[in-house]
Amino acid sequence: MRPITDRNGGRWPVRSCAALSYRVSIVLTFRVLGPLAAHLDGEPVALGRPRQRSVLARLLAAGGRAVPVDRLIDDLYAHEVPPKALAAVQSYVSNLRRALEPGRSPRAPAGVLVTQPPGYALRLEAGAVDAWRFESIVSDPAAGHERLAEALALWQGPAYQEFAGAHWADAEAARLEELRSSAVERHADAVIRLGRAAAAVPDLERLAGEHPLREGAWALLARALYRCGRQGEALGALRRARAHLAEELGVDPGPELRRLEQDILAQAAHLSEAWL
Numbered sequence: 152m153r154p155i156t157d158r159n160g161g162r163w164p165v166r167s168c169a170a171l172s173y174r175v176s177i178v179l180t181f182r183v184l185g186p187l188a189a190h191l192d193g194e195p196v197a198l199g200r201p202r203q204r205s206v207l208a209r210l211l212a213a214g215g216r217a218v219p220v221d222r223l224i225d226d227l228y229a230h231e232v233p234p235k236a237l238a239a240v241q242s243y244v245s246n247l248r249r250a251l252e253p254g255r256s257p258r259a260p261a262g263v264l265v266t267q268p269p270g271y272a273l274r275l276e277a278g279a280v281d282a283w284r285f286e287s288i289v290s291d292p293a294a295g296h297e298r299l300a301e302a303l304a305l306w307q308g309p310a311y312q313e314f315a316g317a318h319w320a321d322a323e324a325a326r327l328e329e330l331r332s333s334a335v336e337r338h339a340d341a342v343i344r345l346g347r348a349a350a351a352v353p354d355l356e357r358l359a360g361e362h363p364l365r366e367g368a369w370a371l372l373a374r375a376l377y378r379c380g381r382q383g384e385a386l387g388a389l390r391r392a393r394a395h396l397a398e399e400l401g402v403d404p405g406p407e408l409r410r411l412e413q414d415i416l417a418q419a420a421h422l423s424e425a426w427l
Contacts, residue, residue, distance in 0.1 A: 213272065
């Protein structure tokens with residue numbers, strides 16, 4: 152059995168074989184890149200009511216690190232903490248343990264959602280959580296376009312979308328979205344360099360639409376369009392970028408976009424080379 156690790160590769164102490172033997176053949180996976188979901192051997196796990204789901208999501212956002220009980224309570228009850236908040240959290244944890252480890256003996260220690268003073272943590276392999284797996288792939292600077300495509304395919308919607316408005320969820324969602332945007336750009340750049348610019352255009356159009364102040368996305372889109380023989384549209388993309396920057400920030404495009412515009416107007420030879 153492989154050692155259980157947190158998202159950052161740290162090893163958890165492995166419990167006795169007796170305590171974990173019932174889990175050897177069980178595959179438990181979680182999705183947070185889209186609607187929150189858990190699957191046990193491919194079957195969906197009932198995660199309970201909204202606050203109970205929030206407890207699980209908050210622990211998943213911690214990436215395997217322990218979340219102190221006090222912080223968990225504050226994050227769960229953002230504005231008004233009820234008198235029995237601790238008992239409620241303990242109940243949610245107990246319910247989640249039963250849902251995630253249905254075959255565990257009542258006397259056996261929890262192996263997934265564990266007590267780790269001063270709070271709780273999830274003991275999972277990095278590949279068990281889509282966001283953890285995604286981050287593991289995109290953090291590798293040597294990841295090629297196929298691996299990046301694999302990572303991007305994990306997204307089925309905005310990260311932690313069910314918990315939008317909660318400060319902890321918004322912060323983690325924003326961090327993951329930045330990683331996703333960078334991965335889209337890296338993947339598109341690799342595809343363009345391989346001479347498949349047309350395949351990169353839809354993703355870059357989408358990214359530039361979602362993040363209109365992201366100059367790197369506009370630059371790649373203009374390059375891809377130019378490589379497809381669509382010079383006018385490439386210049387149009389740069390004009391759109393200029394308009395967004397002026398309207399939102401009151402600034403002109405940076406030197407990369409300005410230089411690219413001049414190169415496209417001049418039909419610079421290097422823009423047509425497979426390896427830019």
